[in-house]
Amino acid sequence: MNYLDLSKDELAKERARVLKEYEKLKALKLNLNMARGKPSIEQLNLSRGLLDVINSESCCTLKDGTDCLNYGVLDGIPEIKELFAPVLGVAPNQIFVGGNSSLSMMFDIISFFMTRGVPGFEPWTRQGKIKFLCPCPGYDRHFAILEHFNIEAIPVPMTITGPDMGIVENLVAKDRTIKGIFCVPKYSNPQGITYSDETVKRFSALPHLAGDFRIFWDNAYAIHDLSDTPARLLNIMDECEKNGTQDLPLIFCSTSKITFPGAGVAFLGASKKNLSAIKNFYSAKTIGFDKINQLRHVRYFKDYRGLLSHMKKHQDILKPKFDLVTNALKSEFSGNKIISFTDPTGGYFISVDVMPGCAKRVVALCKNIGLILTDAGATFPYGIDKKDSNIRLAPSCPTLDELNVAIYAFCVAVKLATLEKLLES
Amino acid sequence: MNYLDLSKDELAKERARVLKEYEKLKALKLNLNMARGKPSIEQLNLSRGLLDVINSESCCTLKDGTDCLNYGVLDGIPEIKELFAPVLGVAPNQIFVGGNSSLSMMFDIISFFMTRGVPGFEPWTRQGKIKFLCPCPGYDRHFAILEHFNIEAIPVPMTITGPDMGIVENLVAKDRTIKGIFCVPKYSNPQGITYSDETVKRFSALPHLAGDFRIFWDNAYAIHDLSDTPARLLNIMDECEKNGTQDLPLIFCSTSKITFPGAGVAFLGASKKNLSAIKNFYSAKTIGFDKINQLRHVRYFKDYRGLLSHMKKHQDILKPKFDLVTNALKSEFSGNKIISFTDPTGGYFISVDVMPGCAKRVVALCKNIGLILTDAGATFPYGIDKKDSNIRLAPSCPTLDELNVAIYAFCVAVKLATLEKLLES
Numbered sequence: 001m002n003y004l005d006l007s008k009d010e011l012a013k014e015r016a017r018v019l020k021e022y023e024k025l026k027a028l029k030l031n032l033n034m035a036r037g038k039p040s041i042e043q044l045n046l047s048r049g050l051l052d053v054i055n056s057e058s059c060c061t062l063k064d065g066t067d068c069l070n071y072g073v074l075d076g077i078p079e080i081k082e083l084f085a086p087v088l089g090v091a092p093n094q095i096f097v098g099g100n101s102s103l104s105m106m107f108d109i110i111s112f113f114m115t116r117g118v119p120g121f122e123p124w125t126r127q128g129k130i131k132f133l134c135p136c137p138g139y140d141r142h143f144a145i146l147e148h149f150n151i152e153a154i155p156v157p158m159t160i161t162g163p164d165m166g167i168v169e170n171l172v173a174k175d176r177t178i179k180g181i182f183c184v185p186k187y188s189n190p191q192g193i194t195y196s197d198e199t200v201k202r203f204s205a206l207p208h209l210a211g212d213f214r215i216f217w218d219n220a221y222a223i224h225d226l227s228d229t230p231a232r233l234l235n236i237m238d239e240c241e242k243n244g245t246q247d248l249p250l251i252f253c254s255t256s257k258i259t260f261p262g263a264g265v266a267f268l269g270a271s272k273k274n275l276s277a278i279k280n281f282y283s284a285k286t287i288g289f290d291k292i293n294q295l296r297h298v299r300y301f302k303d304y305r306g307l308l309s310h311m312k313k314h315q316d317i318l319k320p321k322f323d324l325v326t327n328a329l330k331s332e333f334s335g336n337k338i339i340s341f342t343d344p345t346g347g348y349f350i351s352v353d354v355m356p357g358c359a360k361r362v363v364a365l366c367k368n369i370g371l372i373l374t375d376a377g378a379t380f381p382y383g384i385d386k387k388d389s390n391i392r393l394a395p396s397c398p399t400l401d402e403l404n405v406a407i408y409a410f411c412v413a414v415k416l417a418t419l420e421k422l423l424e425s
Numbered sequence: 426m427n428y429l430d431l432s433k434d435e436l437a438k439e440r441a442r443v444l445k446e447y448e449k450l451k452a453l454k455l456n457l458n459m460a461r462g463k464p465s466i467e468q469l470n471l472s473r474g475l476l477d478v479i480n481s482e483s484c485c486t487l488k489d490g491t492d493c494l495n496y497g498v499l500d501g502i503p504e505i506k507e508l509f510a511p512v513l514g515v516a517p518n519q520i521f522v523g524g525n526s527s528l529s530m531m532f533d534i535i536s537f538f539m540t541r542g543v544p545g546f547e548p549w550t551r552q553g554k555i556k557f558l559c560p561c562p563g564y565d566r567h568f569a570i571l572e573h574f575n576i577e578a579i580p581v582p583m584t585i586t587g588p589d590m591g592i593v594e595n596l597v598a599k600d601r602t603i604k605g606i607f608c609v610p611k612y613s614n615p616q617g618i619t620y621s622d623e624t625v626k627r628f629s630a631l632p633h634l635a636g637d638f639r640i641f642w643d644n645a646y647a648i649h650d651l652s653d654t655p656a657r658l659l660n661i662m663d664e665c666e667k668n669g670t671q672d673l674p675l676i677f678c679s680t681s682k683i684t685f686p687g688a689g690v691a692f693l694g695a696s697k698k699n700l701s702a703i704k705n706f707y708s709a710k711t712i713g714f715d716k717i718n719q720l721r722h723v724r725y726f727k728d729y730r731g732l733l734s735h736m737k738k739h740q741d742i743l744k745p746k747f748d749l750v751t752n753a754l755k756s757e758f759s760g761n762k763i764i765s766f767t768d769p770t771g772g773y774f775i776s777v778d779v780m781p782g783c784a785k786r787v788v789a790l791c792k793n794i795g796l797i798l799t800d801a802g803a804t805f806p807y808g809i810d811k812k813d814s815n816i817r818l819a820p821s822c823p824t825l826d827e828l829n830v831a832i833y834a835f836c837v838a839v840k841l842a843t844l845e846k847l848l849e850s
Contacts, residue, residue: 036496044494048481051717055480056473069469071461071686099524100715107710111536115574125550141712148709149540261496263717284573285532287566290525290715292476292688 030370037348137379153381192344204239455795462773562804578806617769
């Protein structure tokens with residue numbers, strides 16, 4: 001049944017039917033959450049061995065003589081740079097290892113650039129109003145950083161090959177106040193889109209007017225595949241080096257969704273020039289980050305192959321959940337053209353577009369029956385989705401049984417909201 | 426022998442004698458370091474049990490249901506707030522638990538105030554040139570934060586009861602651009618001075634013109650006693666609450682010198698108003714800090730008594746080192762009034778004042794024979810000790826045998842530099 005083909009009477013009848021389903025769900029007093037990209041307990045258990053590799057008997061002295069139990073080493077231990085170099089796609093000596101959060105590093109670096117400036121340029125705070133580009137839908141916590149610093153966020157539409165590069169190029173070529181762009185280039189949050197080779201190449205040759213423009217390349221899902229034929233992201237640093245634009249990208253990743261969220265390790269990959277400035281800024285902020293935890297990660301994974309085989313275990317847990325959700329959406333909306341959604345081969349999210357004007361209502365209807373979703377609008381700067389259409393689903397945390405109920409409840413809410421909308425017009 | 430009573434001839438003769446001692450030391454090709462307040466390997470070993478209390482079999486779920494292995498809890502787990510409340514001298518609900526570094530939290534909070542302002546006030550960046558007071562000699566990393574943010578550091582002389590409060594009161598009462606002061610109120614860095622009750626009371630009633638003035642109360646050595654009759658620091662929050670000035674202090678401490686430097690936990694104690702604003706700022710920067718490491722500390726120490734008995738073990742290791750240094754200084758300079766030094770009952774440093782114009786030369790002479798000291802001047806903002814007199818000694822890291830040689834070498838260097846100075850005048 002395609003709601004778009006129904007008469008008002010048919011719509012009203014269908015609404016009555018769906019409302020009954022909704023009331024039944026309400027009676028179940030559900031307590032379900034698909035709001036955040038949280039790993040499940042099963043996934044967390046994959047990394048419990050990390051808690052054994054260093055104990056009171058362990059030698060924590062590195063090859064270079066560093067005692068990981070004591071002060072020192074601002075930019076991270078060499079062993080973990082080696083391990084994560086292939087994840088970041090840069091050489092080990094192009095890596096700064098931070099604390100437990102890549103988000104926090106992005107915040108810090110923007111703070112450094114605001115206060116002290118990109119190396120060779122005036123601090124951003126002394127340049128008047130500045131702006132960042134935000135491919136949308138995107139990650140709410142990127143937008144929150146910009147709001148904190150009062151940096152204007154300019155939405156740029158996403159396409160299936162990444163941000164609309166025509167728009168990006170046009171804007172940064174003309175406007176000196178645009179200082180950066182937030183990208184999640186692989187399995188983007190929330191759509192799961194991987195930037196095409198052409199998109200990466202165009203980023204590496206971006207005709208930017210502001211010399212202190214930087215690409216915040218948040219490769220959060222670099223090795224977070226849901227398929228045995230994973231998406232392949234072109235190495236942006238390689239491309240930039242070909243073009244002499246190696247100072248453009250700042251590449252981030254972390255182990256938040258590899259080992260333990262909040263108790264992992266975050267990384268920055270950057271050109272020598274950027275790295276040296278950032279290291280200098282960090283030297284005013286801290287003596288160093290948690291080297292014991294860095295060493296734990298090295299001893300647990302041993303090498304890149306160990307890391308990838310660990311990620312395969314995450315995939316085995318996550319794939320059935322994503323399949324369940326996308327299959328339910330396909331089957332519930334078969335022929336009913338009131339919804340579109342992504343079917344990603346990696347990452348943590350499924351992005352759903354409902355009929356314009358319905359997203360907020362869907363999220364509210366879900367909340368009312370005990371299913372928490374990401375707030376409608378959260379995938380856009382300032383929480384404003386002009387179409388009120390995009391909803392982000394995070395299937396990782398609930399069990400398969402819970403997901404079964406949650407996605408059914410979601411579909412009922414989408415139908416109800418859409419019927420209401422169609423009836424009011 | 427008091428050098429100040431000697432004739433030029435006698436001085437020259439003594440210099441020849443001391444130079445020989447110096448040359449002998451040089452021949453030993455020493456490799457000693459008294460520069461930083463680093464715990465020794467023996468001290469680090471005290472905390473190795475911390476690495477066993479959580480392993481792959483551990484339940485990491487808290488009483489309130491929080492899974493420490495997953496995302497969540499921005500401001501720290503309740504259990505560690507409870508444990509460290511008596512260290513900070515505030516209620517558990519007045520605590521924000523940060524990452525591994527209290528220095529980093531001070532940096533963050535100044536960054537927040539620069540960008541967004543103290544709650545209820547304009548951001549500091551929009552108020553033109555601003556200033557901080559810096560009791561001197563003081564901690565070089567405090568000064569580095571101010572330099573990073575281009576905040577002018579105004580030196581305030583230390584007395585044996587803390588900063589000269591007459592000067593502090595006079596300055597902050599008149600100057601709206603003075604926004605803060607850095608204090609190490611117990612066993613101050615580098616002098617080991619504990620602020621008197623009167624000093625704390627005067628801080629709690631500070632007649633500050635700037636409503637957004639804050640006291641950065643870096644209580645780094647809160648429980649780091651070297652004596653069984655430790656210094657007692659009046660609780661600043663209690664005093665402030667009596668005066669209705671509870672928004673003035675921001676109280677910091679960390680476990681860097683309790684467990685593992687760099688792999689510990691940092692804390693902020695503050696009024697509800699300050700805490701709520703700071704928590705809000707941090708929510709733009711991170712999802713949360715390392716809860717597993719917080720839980721480790723809780724399970725290892727169990728309670729405040731456990732923490733104090735652990736600190737007693739540090740004391741047992743540190744006290745002989747401090748005694749060795751102060752005894753050597755006393756004996757080497759008995760009757761020779763060319764030096765004064767502190768004999769602290771806690772903390773990590775001994776502060777030495779040599780004859781004006783000699784500190785840089787002493788540090789250089791030491792370096793030349795393989796003994797690294799904190800740079801002369803480091804204890805003053807911008808590295809400028811106008812008198813060129815203060816030197817900070819950090820006796821914690823070397824072994825007793827090493828210290829024996831190091832302090833002898835230091836004394837020889839002090840004598841040589843002083844003789845040079847006396848001979849040139």
